Structures are given as C-alpha cells and as structure tokens.
Amino acid sequence: MELLFWISLSGVFYAYLGYPLLLLALTRRAEATIAKPAAERGYAPTVSLIIPVYNGGDVIQQKIANCLALDYPHDRLEVIIVSDGSTDATAALVNQELRPPLRFYELPVRGGKAKALNHGLARASGEVIVFSDVAIRLDRAALQNIVEKFYDPTIGCVSGEDRIAGASGEGLYGRYELFLRHLESRFFSIVGASGSFYAQRRSLCEPFREGAAPDFLSVLHTVEQGFRAISEPSAFGTMTAVRGTADEFNRKVRTLIRGMTALFSKPGLLSLRRYGRFALSLLSHKLMRWLVPFFLLLALGSNLALLDSPFYRLLLALQVVFYLLAAGAAVSYLPLGRTTAGKIALYFTTVNLAILVAWFKYLRGTRQELWSPSRR
Template identity: 30%
Template sequence: MSGDIYFYLQVAFWALVFLLALCYGIFPVTLPFVSELFKRRRRDIDKNFGLPTVSLLISAYNEEGVIERKIHNILEIDYPKEKLEVLIGDDGSADRTAEIIARYADQGITLVKAPKNAGKAAMLNRLQKIAKGDILVFCDANTMFFPNVVRKLVAPFEDRKIGCTCGHLILSDKSGSVLGQGESSYWDLESEIKKFEGILDRLIGGNGALYAIRRELYTELPVKKSVMDDFFITTKILQKGSFCTFVSSAIGTEQTSKESIGEFRRKVRIGRANFNYLWSYLPLLNPFRPLLAYLFFSHKFLRWFSPHIIILMFILNALLLPCGMVYCVSFALMLLIALLCVTKVVPSGYYFMTMNLALLKGFFLSFCREKSGGWAREARTDE
C-alpha cells in the first residue's frame, strides 16, 4: 500500500480509538464537571403545586411468581389513596397472573386484560388511554418500591419545564453468574451517569422499571417492531423541549436475570429495539442543542456502535502492523484484552464483551422482520 493510504488508515484508527475512549472514559470522567458548568440555574416553579393525581401503570406477562408481592408493595406506597390510580395490564398471560390481580379489585387495583399477548408497547398505549392521573408512573412487575417512591418522583414536577423524572434502580444479583455480577457493576456506573445527567435535567433515556411523565407528554408507542418504551417516551419528551431529571432518592430494587443466557437474550432484545427506531432518535443530535447532542452521542450513540468500532479498530490495526512498533503493541494489547474477556478472568470484561456481542446481534436482527409484537419473559433470581 502507498504512504497516503497508510496515512488515512492511521487517521481512521486513532479517530476510532478516540471515540471509544470518549464513550467509556472521557465522557463519564468529565461528566461531573460538565454537569456543574451547565446545570440549569433558573426554575419555572408552580407555587400552587400540590400532590398531583397519579396513575401507576404496569404491563405484566406471565408474572404469577412476583405479581402478588408487587401488589402488596403497591398497597404500602405512602401516597393519598384517592389520588393514586393503579392499572395493571395482563398482556395475555398463560399463567395465573390475571386471576391474582383480580383478587385485589376491592383494594383499588384495576385489572386491564388483553385477549392475546400483543406486547408491552401495545399494553402501555392501552393503559395510557384509560389513565386519569396528571402524572403517569411506569414500572415493571418485578420492581419493588420504597414506600416514598411516588412522592419523590412527583416532587420535581413543581417545575413546569420538567416533563419526566426517573428513579434510582438498585440491582442485586443472587445468581452468582459472571454476567449477573457484571450487570450489577455496570448498572452502578450507569446510575452515576444518570445522576449527573439529572443535574443537567437532560437525562438520556429513563428506566422502564421506575419513571414518571406528565400525561400530556406521552407519545404513543410504535407496535410494528419491538421498542424500548422508556427510552422512546423519554427522548420524545426531550425532543419536545421539556426536561428529564433523575431522582436518586426515589428507589426501586430488582433482581438480575436468573441465567446468563437469559441476560444475553435480554441485551439482544434491547439492542434490536434501539436500532429499530434509531432514525427517530437522531434529532437529539441537533447541533443547535449542543449539550443534549453531546450527551446522546457520548452516552448512547457511541455505546450502541461500540462493537462496530472495536471490529474496525482490530481490522485497521492489523493492516497497520508494518507501520511501526506502536501498532504491534496495540494489536498485542487488543488480543490480550480479548483473551482476558473470553476466559472470564476479568468479570467486568466478560460482561463488556457479551454486552457488545448482544448489541451486534441486535443490530443485524433490526434488519429482519419480527414475527409479532409479543414479548418473551426471562426468569429472575427472585423466583
């Protein structure tokens, strides 16, 4: 190859190194400083804000193992009963989920039963149309709340500019699997990132286990392909000009997947769902909203394309081996890191590898036709 070609290959290689470093190093390390520099200084406070009416929405599918415990958890929520509506949608479960929910009709729990499994997005659209509360709180059947969660989630809405609040999900792992340990550690880092994005009131994506929005800001979820409802809904709120914040004191707890393969399948579904609607998230890269564009690009966009970046880095590095010792060392280093990940010597490295493999598989699956809008459920360590 000519000298010019090697020059361009080197430029491309180091550009990819920088992008990967930005995503996993520069961005999280500098985020605390960015959040302090650019946090919102002015708030549009509603002085007449009291406790708003709230609708708690849950889409459940084959959750007989946890749904009764979840209902008891809801009944212990510290919020005026006359202002709290609870809607639990049974999405065509094949077990006793609907039967268990129906037992609590006289305690304010409303069962909304779908004739067949149409998927979480379709059920949430249905529940939202029925809901009467000013604030919609979304959560999963296996997420257990602290009693004050709803009060904590609705408090920031006294600021008229806040359109979404996201609570703090704490994951615990009882499986002892390498993936479970890795997921728990990963989520700790993700929660730290959310905390600082929350200071900026520009949280990039909520968490489906625990978030709230103003009812009028709900965007109907697409149902033709799988979608991450929490990410889709909250990013649409940002695109509409409202803010999303993080409430670290609004705490929910959840168990990791029971088996490693279950966690991998879940990551594939998440990756596929995000790539399915990537085009609809691209307005977040609007250069006229530079802070929001920087957060989305660094936190999500680069992470979704990390496997592509890593593969291209490996190929370019192999082509650049004749260009000097630095490329021989970097190539050897990449091989060593890959070996450590594959052999599970470094649990977090193994999780990082499997997460990126799942993203890559999800990327290719996003070009395929999906059979239905239904969902598959993974067993958890609390069952």
C-alpha cells in the same frame, strides 16, 4: 493504518470515558442556566401507576403488596395492571387481590408491551403517569419522591433508579449508567429513563409505538415538546440480576432493537443546532455507544497490520487477554466469572456483541414488539 487504529481506540474511549469527563467539565456552567424552583415537600398530584405483565404469576402478588405499601395517599393513586395475554395464573392471582386502588385489565390475545401500556394509558386518570415493571420492588418513599419533581414546571419526565442486587456485570454496568444519568440531569436532560420505573406528565404522554422502547420514546417526546427529563436518586427500586449470560444477552438485543427503533423514529433530535446539549448527550450516550463494537473490530484489525512494532504487539496482546478473560468468565465452572475483572470483561464483551447482533437485525428490518420478561 496507524491513524485508523488510534481513531478507533479514541471512539471506544470517548463513548465510555471521554463523554463522562466532558459532562463533568461542562456541568457546573450548564447548571447555572437551569432554573430550580424550590421543591414542595408533600406535593401529591393524582397518579396512575401502570404495570404491564406477561406470565408474571410467580411475582405478581409480591408486586401488588409492594404497590399497596407505598407511602402515597391511596385516594390520589390508582394502580392499573394490564395482562398482555398471559397464559399462566396471573389473572387469577390478581383477581384474588383486587381492591382499591387496584384496577385490572386482561387482554385476551398477546399484543406486545406497547399495546398493554396503551390500554392502561387510555384508562388512566392521573395527572402523572408512572410506569413500572413487575420485577422491581419499589422503596416505600419511591413514588412520593419521583412525583415531587413535577413541582418544577420545566420537568416532563423523571426516571427512578434500578438497584441491582449483587456485584454482577449487570450491576456494575447499572451503577455506571446511573452515574451518567446524574451528570446528564445536571447538564440538561437524561437521554433515557429506567424502563422499570419512571414517570411522565399525563399531558405529555402519547400512544406508544409498536417495536420502540417506551422509556426511551417517552424521554425523546418529552424533550421534543420543550421539557426536560431527569433522574431522581431517592426514587429507587431493587431487582435481582438476570439469570445467566444467555438471558442477559437476549434481553440486551431486544432492548437495543427497540432503542434503535425509537431513536430513528425521531432523528431530528440529533441536530446540535436545534437541540444543543440534549443532542450532544444523545449522540454521545446512545449513538457513539452503539458504534463501539465497530470501533473494537477496527482497532483489532488495524492492530494486526502493525505487528512490526513491539508497542503494537503489546497492545494486541492486551486485547487478546481481555477477550480471553471474558471467554473464561463465561464458563460457569471457572473461577474467573467470580472476579471483578472477569465480570467486567464478560459484560463489556457481551454488551458489544449484542449491539452487533442488534444492528444486523435492525438493518434487516427486524422489530421487537412481543417481550418475554427476563427471569431474575
């Protein structure tokens, strides 16, 4: 039982701390094997910016204004907005703003994010396809900065960065994820792009599969075709945090089911023999992370069988205090939710509970295609 406890605890440690430390140790040597052609400032291929939207009437005009203000030549840019069967004023509001480089397509029946993206992709003419959510506000230079990375012929996909306003658990976790992406870009390739803002070579784009996370699938397909996917810190946008823990939990479950669907549609990429560094990152960043709630349950259960030792009683007490802190932070009228410790405990617990729910639903055959954008 003692061995099971330490194996479980080691699994949690590796997923969140051990893997970043391993990347730090390996990155310098790995970087020496990656060719880096000189960047060409001002490199401006033709770009198709695709924005899927469902009932985005409260934000679509701000998004259009943001796109039109980007520092990128309008004669090299087309902005394709696809409404996925919206039932609010989205279409009317977009039609009020229509002018070059904007193009608008309205799907009469809601079919899901993959269908909306594929509709836009089939009509895109750019050499580089940029995907962006309606909720993110891009920095003026974000488009130019993300596109310039394609001057390197080994790069097939580039992720922008989401900067989440406020110090919520989502924001803290987001900064941790960005730190990992920076390391993975230097090591070889990121394993997942920002679904809110990322770009891919048109020649590498394939129709999206229903129920699979588009951003994750794009990275997997890019590496499968022999290219790298990287993160670009200077290509960023800002978002507000998700409103409420319930919204965040539901969003996370949907995202996880779609991520599992994407990964298990391409299981060969987990082969260390064939994909080396990328497979190591994929196993560590995704699969090990998705196993953390099982490690946590095993650690708690095995700890209960070791209470004859004062040391293990202390470890059990620390676990219980952590989960009580998360529970206290979830109660809106208690001050714990405003402390950094409370935010971290709540977000960590929420994420891992969401992973458990996602596994349960995925293994029962649930696939998540229709999406309701998180309210921010």
